[in-house]
Amino acid sequence: DVGGAQPRGLAGVVARGAAAVESAALPERGVVASINLPRLDVNAWTAQAGALSGAAPPPLANAKTTGAASADAASRSAAELQAYLPTAFDLRTAELNYQGRNLTSVVASGSRDGPVWGATVESAELAGKLEYRQAAGATGARVMARLSRLRLTSASASEVENLLQRQQQQPVALPALDIVIDDFELRGKKLGRVEIDAVNRSANAPGGGREWRLNKLRLTLPEAEFNATGNWALAPAPVNAAPGVAPTDRRRTAMTFTLDIADSGELLKRFGMIDVVRRGKGRLEGQIEWSGSPLELDVPSLRGQFNVNVESGQFVKADPGIGKLLGVLSLQALPRRLTLDFRDVFSEGFAFDFVRGDVTIARGSAQTNNLQMRGVNAAVLMAGSADIASETQALRVVVVPEIDAGTASLIATVINPAIGLGTFLAQLFLRRPLMEAATREFLIDGTWTDPKVTPVERRPRSAQGAGETKPER
Numbered sequence: 350d351v352g353g354a355q356p357r358g359l360a361g362v363v364a365r366g367a368a369a370v371e372s373a374a375l376p377e378r379g380v381v382a383s384i385n386l387p388r389l390d391v392n393a394w395t396a397q398a399g400a401l402s403g404a405a406p407p408p409l410a411n412a413k414t415t416g417a418a419s420a421d422a423a424s425r426s427a428a429e430l431q432a433y434l435p436t437a438f439d440l441r442t443a444e445l446n447y448q449g450r451n452l453t454s455v456v457a458s459g460s461r462d463g464p465v466w467g468a469t470v471e472s473a474e475l476a477g478k479l480e481y482r483q484a485a486g487a488t489g490a491r492v493m494a495r496l497s498r499l500r501l502t503s504a505s506a507s508e509v510e511n512l513l514q515r516q517q518q519q520p521v522a523l524p525a526l527d528i529v530i531d532d533f534e535l536r537g538k539k540l541g542r543v544e545i546d547a548v549n550r551s552a553n554a555p556g557g558g559r560e561w562r563l564n565k566l567r568l569t570l571p572e573a574e575f576n577a578t579g580n581w582a583l584a585p586a587p588v589n590a591a592p593g594v595a596p597t598d599r600r601r602t603a604m605t606f607t608l609d610i611a612d613s614g615e616l617l618k619r620f621g622m623i624d625v626v627r628r629g630k631g632r633l634e635g636q637i638e639w640s641g642s643p644l645e646l647d648v649p650s651l652r653g654q655f656n657v658n659v660e661s662g663q664f665v666k667a668d669p670g671i672g673k674l675l676g677v678l679s680l681q682a683l684p685r686r687l688t689l690d691f692r693d694v695f696s697e698g699f700a701f702d703f704v705r706g707d708v709t710i711a712r713g714s715a716q717t718n719n720l721q722m723r724g725v726n727a728a729v730l731m732a733g734s735a736d737i738a739s740e741t742q743a744l745r746v747v748v749v750p751e752i753d754a755g756t757a758s759l760i761a762t763v764i765n766p767a768i769g770l771g772t773f774l775a776q777l778f779l780r781r782p783l784m785e786a787a788t789r790e791f792l793i794d795g796t797w798t799d800p801k802v803t804p805v806e807r808r809p810r811s812a813q814g815a816g817e818t819k820p821e822r
Contacts, residue, residue, distance in 0.1 A: 358432035368441075382435035384442065389455075391447035436461050438468075445472075475499045481524075489549045490524035498532040499543075523549050523561050533568075538620060541570040563604070563643070572616040579604035581643050601650075603638035613659055617675075625675050629662025631703075637710065648713040648738045656707050657720075663700040678704075678722075678731075700724055706731070707766045713738045719764035719773070726751050728760035732770040735797075742800070744793040747774065749784060
């Protein structure tokens with residue numbers, strides 16, 4: 350209808366691809382885009398759609414017009430073209446690319462209501478309903494999804510990571526997210542049901558700029574539930590920062606999390622660590638942060654702290670290479686390398702009533718001074734560090750045999766991390782001197798797959814400071 354000040358679309362069809370053109374039919378009202386192509390680059394089309402909708406001047410101005418006349422002509426042309434923009438679409442393509450994500454075997458249909466697009470999508474990688482609200486003024490873009498499944502392969506995850514890297518300084522293009530996925534798979538690992546609520550906003554923190562705020566991240570599995578909040582923003586510049594360090598070098602991901610575990614053995618099996626632990630239920634909770642994007646954990650810059658408290662499980666007798674650090678914690682290396690009076694405690698896999706303690710992480714190295722494991726016949730106390738990048742450790746391990754019922758109650762006492770293992774042992778032996786004589790101590794270093802065990806000679810406290818020990822020669 351061209352009778353008014355501006356054209357008004359009544360009905361229309363826009364077809365791309367031979368099959369779409371052949372089947373094109375004029376709807377009763379509205380403009381339908383029918384697309385059937387071997388490959389579709391949505392980024393190119395959305396860029397052009399933004400130009401046509403007035404978000405950017407379209408390349409239509411006459412080269413001979415300049416200044417105000419050129420801008421006025423561009424604005425008028427954009428307004429006139431609104432009448433021809435599709436209000437609905439029908440899509441079939443073997444490959445679709447959008448924002449660094451590739452989808453294959455795509456069948457989709459949807460409609461537009463102003464700046465909001467809604468769609469139902471079926472593809473090899475995802476299935477469900479999507480809604481996309483275009484950015485307008487100070488309001489950023491927003492994606493809402495209710496999916497029955499989503500699969501991100503390593504290649505797809507890398508494409509998303511590349512997109513995030515391009516947004517390192519100010520992630521203005523990252524949309525807000527309201528996503529629920531019933532069946533989520535990432536790099537071949539099935540992560541169950543996922544819920545994400547995130548917004549892109551101005552950062553109210555040192556460093557300013559924008560932040561991608563994660564209000565909720567929830568993963569629900571039969572074996573566990575993971576909950577986290579956090580953000581991706583510029584880290585405050587360190588006081589002693591090197592001159593010339595760009596803000597892009599300081600963008601970090603920070604996360605506060607809880608992991609409630611119903612079966613630690615089954616959870617580890619899901620991530621490829623089979624027959625490392627049996628059973629075990631409890632919780633891990635804490636905070637971690639690292640340099641870079643949320644999708645790429647940077648171990649050298651990793652730091653934070655968390656508490657672990659797991660009950661009623663058993664370390665399985667297995668090659669430490671399977672569970673790596675967990676293989677070291679199982680202490681199978683002790684009976685394999687040494688003749689011990691309590692060989693039976695560890696040789697068939699240490700069964701524990703609880704494993705608990707506090708762990709701090711700095712520059713990719715995890716440290717503890719109060720890790721406790723209590724079993725039927727003995728308790729194990731640990732202090733030391735493990736380097737996550739090099740997969741090495743330097744641990745002090747104290748094995749306290751179960752002498753009587755009183756031993757259990759003492760070992761069950763939580764070790765205050767402010768006190769540490771040494772003070773705890775000194776207080777323990779003051780109350781139970783017979784326990785000190787039966788206690789054994791070891792140093793464990795080397796790699797996670799090939800730990801080296803050194804027995805430590807414990808001298809009477811009358812001849813040295815309480816809790817002081819020295820390696821055997």
